[in-house]
Amino acid sequence: MSAHIRRLKGAVPLVSRACRRAYATAPASTSLPPPRLNYKNIADNVVYKATNAMNRKSRVTLQTVQDIARTHTEVKNVTNQLNARRNTRSMIGERIRRAAQDKDGKAKEEAMAEATNIKKEITALEVTLATLEQRLLELALAIPNDTHPDAPLGPEEAAVTVATHGPQPIPADPQRDHVTICKKLGLLDQESGATISGASWVYLTNEAALLEMALTNYALSIAVKHGYTPVMPPDVVRADIAARCGFQPRDDQASQIYDVSTSSSTSQDLILAGTAEIPLAGMFANKIISSTSLPRKVVGLGHAFRAEAGARGADTRGLYRVHQFSKVELFAVTDADSSDAMMAEMACVQTDILKGLGLSLRVLDMPTEELGASAYRKTDIEGWMPGRGKWGELSSLSNCTDYQSRRLHIRYRPEASATSPLPAGALPFAHTLNGTAAAIPRLIVALLENGVVFDDAGEPAGLALPDVLRPFWLGGAPNTRIDISWR
Structure with a gap:
């Protein structure tokens, strides 16, 4: 039977059900063990965990964290x-x-x-313990990651600019609106997209299609130069894996997920990945990695599917927010002591890619309310888009510490030495990080609005594109349908 695609209303309940079903009923060959959460840490830090959740606009309340602490105590008592x-x-x-x-x-x-x-007593206690452990897991899964102490407190407006790169922003100009440019130059077919797939689904045409391929290969080349292993991951993943990665929408009314399960795959809930981060993280699930092979760095090209793209007002015009787009993603696995340094290294890769495009950039330390459930710290890089008259997010970078690895069972084996013997007990969980190397439609918006060339009548006539893309242009030279110059 063919797969059906439907937009989900209220993604959180579905993902939670998928996780519970996977943990409880799916065969070992198709599911991971239940997450290994640090319940003691939660129970010992009730006030901090509740305050942290509130600062991040999570729906977790003090009552929830107290329930976790009480249930954790009950689990210990019943276990004894x-x-x-x-x-x-x-x-x-x-x-x-x-x-x-x-x-x-x-x-x-x-x-x-x-x-x-x-x-009889043992059987009764085992049933009680299983019930308590399941309740403890379900409650604790909602707890977001801890937050870096230096992260700004508050909403998006509280973001702190930590660096700027590139030329001075050119003045805002509605004539540079990328939708207008695309229509004049034949770069975008929204009408066919709406007919075939619906609003916020688009066709890139002519030079815009070539620009996507050039940007993709350019970003991949920079990442590979920095030691990242190229990967082509699947675009379809299990909902359980997405939930373990921390994709938990705050708003029940805002769906983020397209479900592509078939009626015959009742043991699995398959979804279209919202980002290649999910299948890239899944590559390392249930693995023990030697510390001598860390860090592990991969770069993947995937299609990102965002079902909520049509619910953001003016941002839905053109290419800025669409339901499907190509995205080059960086992903890294490190030991617990190296994730801060890896975050700085990944930021350099992102900066190299975007600075090479000659765009006006600003780097933001993102505040608590903008952190997803998995992020310990997050930075965004925004580019100036004069046609929109505002800055727009081009990339993000998150250090997820052990949030994802505890759910996906990504561990590492420390190397023993004469002065540092192997620690006793369970192997430590790795730290994971993810960052955007290139979100293609946003880059196209920025390049078109900054690089449009007008004729004497003030109409869009051509494009000035960054010279770094010339080696990646299909055929090695621009299509001559419109005037393209390299700068």
Whole structure:
């Protein structure tokens, strides 16, 4: 039966159900073990966790965190009772064996009766423990990651500019509106997109299609030069994997997900990935990585699908916010002590890519209300878009610490040495980071609005494009349909 695609109303409940179903019923070959969350850390820091959630506009309340702490205590108590009963069962089993050897019928009968009773108690405790553990998991999954102490507090407007790059922004000018430019130069077919797929689905045509391919290969080349392994990931992922990566919309009314499950795949909920970050993270799921091979750095090209794209007002004009777009994504796995340094390194890769395009840029330290559930710290790079008369986000970069790895079971094995023996106990969880190398439609908007060339009548006649793209232009030279110059 063919797959059906439907827009989901209220993505959070669906993703939560998918996770619970995967944890509880899916066969081992198609699902990961339940997440290994740090319940003790939550229970020991109730006020901080609740305040942190409030600062991030999470729906988690103080009551929720208190419930987690109480349930964690109940789990420990029931676990202790269960262990005690199991120990008693072992001792009764030994009594039964001794009674059988001594041919003491009465002693054996008494021990067998006790064994029956203790078995009932153990079964009841096991059921109680399973229920409590499931409740504890469901409550704790909603807790967002901790927040870097230097992250600005508040909404988007509280973002702090930490750096600027490129030329001075040119004046805002509605004549530079990218939609107008695209119509004049034949670069965008919105009408066919609306007919075939609906609003906010588009066709890139002519030089815009070539520009997408040039930008994609340019960004990949820079990432590979910085040591990233190229990957072509799948665009379809299990909803469970997306949820484990932290894709939990705050607003029940704003769907972010396209469901592509088939009626025959009842054990799996398949979705279109909102970003290549999800399948890239999934590459490392349930793996133990030697610390000597860290960091692991990959760059993937994928299509990003955003079902909520049509709900953002003026941003839905043209290419700025569409339901499907190409995106080159950076992803890294590090040990727990190296993620801050890796974030700085990834920021350099992003800056290299965007500075090479000659755009006016500003780097923002994003505030708490703009952090997704998984992000410990997040920076955005915005580009000046004179036709829109405002800055627009071109890329983002997040350090997710161990948030994703605890859910995806990504661990590493530290290297032992004479002065640093292997630690006792469980292997540590890795840290994961993700960053945009190139969100293609946004880059096209910025390049068109900054690079449009007008004729004597003031009409768009051509484009001035950055010279770094020339080696990646299909055929090695621009199509001569419109005037393209390299700068």
